[in-house]
Amino acid sequence: MSATEYNVKQYVSDIRAIVAAETDTKAITDRIKPLAKQLAAAPGWMKDEYRGVDEKQGFGVHLLHEEDNHDLAVFVLTWMPGRGTQPHNHLTWAVVAGIEGEEYEEEFERVDDGSKPGYAKLKKTGDVTLRAGDVSACTPAAIHKVWNTGDELSISLHTYGRHINFTGRSEFDLENDAEKPFVVSVEE
Ligand SMILES: [Fe+2]
Known part of the structure; x- marks a missing residue:
């Protein structure tokens, strides 16, 4: 790596400046997107x-950076x-930049009112x-399913406003219209 090549440390420093200057989620992700693309x-x-994966979960989550309070988390997902x-x-907001292979994403919206615990209709x-x-970027409420439809590893850079295991987020079971907590196994 040359001394002038963009790196994770500089990327984190740039993101800190952006979140200090912006409050709107879209403004934040619009400014981070070109930087994520540059780093990727x-x-x-x-x-x-x-490139390592957790075979049980089907993907590897590699933490590159998080703040002490779990904000601003940067990962490689394989x-x-x-x-x-x-x-x-x-x-939380999310920015994803492709590094290698293909990542297929299906987008959903929630059509129930969220009032019934454990139930969600998408x-x-x-x-x-x-x-x-x-x-690409996601708003905090956006719902998507991510899949590697290719024959090779798919590798991407994921940046979040907060470490994904500290947001209280959910995963959804489409067959049973169910919602449950979503926590991933992370390599550190
Ligand atoms: Fe996601």
Whole structure:
């Protein structure tokens, strides 16, 4: 890595300045997106271990940075072929930039009123495929399902306003219209 190459430390420093200057979620993610794309495009900071996966969960979650209070968390996510998540929300903003392979994403909206504990009715609203060089953002309430539909590992850079295991977020079971807490296994 050359001294001038964009790196995780500089990325975190830039994000700290953005969240200090902006309060609107979309304004924050709009400003982070080009930086995430830049970091993902020159992954000299990547380590071989970031290609590791948790076979039980189907993907590897590699923590690059979080603040002491769990805010501003940056991860590499590595998806096994044919594996992914159930639909889930984040309850914080998210920016995802593709590094390698393909990440297929289905988007949903919630059509129940959220008043019945453990129950959630979702409706699919769209889908998109994220590849190397692509970058996308999610609002805190957005619900998506992420899947590696390719034959190779899919690797992407994920940046969140708060560490995903500290937001109280949910995953959703489409067959049973159920909502439950979503906590992932993280490599540190
Ligand atoms: Fe997600």
